[in-house]
Amino acid sequence: MSKPLRSSRRAFLRKAGFAVAGLRLKAEMAASARPTALDPSTLTPFVDPLPIPAMARAEGVRPNPEDPGRSIPLYRIAMRETHVRVHRDLPPTRMWGFDGRFPGPTMETQSGQAVIVEWENQLPVRHFLPIDHTLHGAEAGLPEGRSVVHLHGGRTPADSDGYPENWTVPGKSQTCFYPSGQHAALLFYHDHAMGINRLNIYAGLQGFFIVRDPREDALQLPAGNYEIPLMITDRLLTRDGQLFYPVSDRPDRPWVPEVFGNAILVNGKLLPYHEVEPRKYRLRLMNGSNGRFYRFGLSNRAAFQVIANDQGLLEAPVTAKRLPMAPAERADMVVDFAPLEGTTVRLVSDSFDILEFRVAKQSAPDTGAAPAVLHTPAIQLGEADAVRTRRLTLDEHVDDVQRSMGMLLNNTPWHAPVTEKPVLRTTEIWELVNLTDDSHPIHLHLVRFRILDRRPFDVFDYQNMGRLRFTGPAAAPEPLESGWKDTVRADPGMVTRIIIPFEGYAGRYVWHCHILEHEDNEMMRPYEVLPPGANGG
Numbered sequence: 001m002s003k004p005l006r007s008s009r010r011a012f013l014r015k016a017g018f019a020v021a022g023l024r025l026k027a028e029m030a031a032s033a034r035p036t037a038l039d040p041s042t043l044t045p046f047v048d049p050l051p052i053p054a055m056a057r058a059e060g061v062r063p064n065p066e067d068p069g070r071s072i073p074l075y076r077i078a079m080r081e082t083h084v085r086v087h088r089d090l091p092p093t094r095m096w097g098f099d100g101r102f103p104g105p106t107m108e109t110q111s112g113q114a115v116i117v118e119w120e121n122q123l124p125v126r127h128f129l130p131i132d133h134t135l136h137g138a139e140a141g142l143p144e145g146r147s148v149v150h151l152h153g154g155r156t157p158a159d160s161d162g163y164p165e166n167w168t169v170p171g172k173s174q175t176c177f178y179p180s181g182q183h184a185a186l187l188f189y190h191d192h193a194m195g196i197n198r199l200n201i202y203a204g205l206q207g208f209f210i211v212r213d214p215r216e217d218a219l220q221l222p223a224g225n226y227e228i229p230l231m232i233t234d235r236l237l238t239r240d241g242q243l244f245y246p247v248s249d250r251p252d253r254p255w256v257p258e259v260f261g262n263a264i265l266v267n268g269k270l271l272p273y274h275e276v277e278p279r280k281y282r283l284r285l286m287n288g289s290n291g292r293f294y295r296f297g298l299s300n301r302a303a304f305q306v307i308a309n310d311q312g313l314l315e316a317p318v319t320a321k322r323l324p325m326a327p328a329e330r331a332d333m334v335v336d337f338a339p340l341e342g343t344t345v346r347l348v349s350d351s352f353d354i355l356e357f358r359v360a361k362q363s364a365p366d367t368g369a370a371p372a373v374l375h376t377p378a379i380q381l382g383e384a385d386a387v388r389t390r391r392l393t394l395d396e397h398v399d400d401v402q403r404s405m406g407m408l409l410n411n412t413p414w415h416a417p418v419t420e421k422p423v424l425r426t427t428e429i430w431e432l433v434n435l436t437d438d439s440h441p442i443h444l445h446l447v448r449f450r451i452l453d454r455r456p457f458d459v460f461d462y463q464n465m466g467r468l469r470f471t472g473p474a475a476a477p478e479p480l481e482s483g484w485k486d487t488v489r490a491d492p493g494m495v496t497r498i499i500i501p502f503e504g505y506a507g508r509y510v511w512h513c514h515i516l517e518h519e520d521n522e523m524m525r526p527y528e529v530l531p532p533g534a535n536g537g
Helices: 009-016 031-036 197-203 459-465 516-520
Strands: 019-021 025-027 060-064 067-084 093-098 104-110 115-122 149-152 173-178 185-191 206-212 227-237 263-266 272-276 280-287 294-298 304-309 312-320 323-325 330-336 344-349 352-359 388-399 404-409 427-434 440-444 450-456 487-490 494-501 507-513 524-529
Touching (some): 067 104, 104 115, 149 173, 185 280, 404 507, 487 494
Parallel strands (some): 104 206
Antiparallel strands (some): 185 206, 227 263, 280 330, 294 344, 304 330, 344 352, 388 404
């Protein structure tokens, strides 16, 4: 059982669905909008079948940029406005989606099989959610329908990574090259436009990207109809089924620090059901919410096996009854429905029902498995492998006069010169010193990493004296976090250490908090991967 993710007053308010920043700054749903808010408990649950996202289809081929003599698949996927029926008893919800879908079509490729994607911006010129023009990168006069796509977890060249300022406008396209030179894993693609990323994703701009490889295929894990991708997102809806994005009580500064919806969507459906056979299934979960943390489990409190997280397979399955997941984290759980033949069971998180499984009375032969050993890591990393250790703070500032708030990494704004310059094919340790009251899911583009440990420290002493005084022993990562990661939960009052091999490509990337409201308010920084042999900074 994992430790609580939050221990302060904010933990209670976060669970209740409120957005809080500091002791004096409070952001809630606008009072005028409260009468129109939907109470999901008034809807009949489990009347809609769970949608499985459609598979993307290649439209042709293009030369491989890294090997022009070879052709690779070309995909064209358009971002456009759409309407999605999230529940049988609600009218269609206005959204933005990839190819008119939410989630977007699932892309699938083999490890080492590169693809090219043309992301076509067919969005409206005007946004339908509230833009805060005081945020950096969201100034008045910039195109509201701008977007840039990032493949989260992908080992991707810098010019295809979706740098937040490299957006396109309606009528233009962005062409990205994804080499897929990495192990099998559940990745996802999403908008990453500076200053409005939280709005574009809330509107629906997300989709799955699955990398497979022979190593994983040989394990005979549940596959085909027995492998189910589940994108979990929370939203606020009005009574007529439309998206509501809360704003502050200041019309000139509508940004709020966190957004929590009471309608939990699974693959775009509210309280759906899925018919399963009495056998093992592989559930591939992805937390696609702006800011909500989940603790997934089964309503009968049965145990399941976790076999993978962000960057693919764990070394061995982990038996669990609860699976905590921060925004942007992924995890695969193998659930055996055989003992539940002819009954129902629900996927839940704390007090939320999310999805009902209806277990049939008979099954095809069950060939799926969860072997005792999933893989032996090819890379053995130790602290001695690191050429450098960086100490980086997670910061929060509240201006009581302006009644505004800022979130920073290493107390440095986005536009300041790049300060983190690792060298390609070297390894570093990053110490994430959390000076805030929040748990922050920190994501690094391009790379994968392992968690070394977390250790409590005296925050007051650090803020006032500049010294790091530990107040307890270091704790190893939980077994569920033992594999390769690309997003790590940095808890308040803790130093979270990760060890990172910088592999792939030189160029400019970013690291940021994946609570999207924080990211949009400057809790994001560029970093530069230098060519081999350079002097890192």
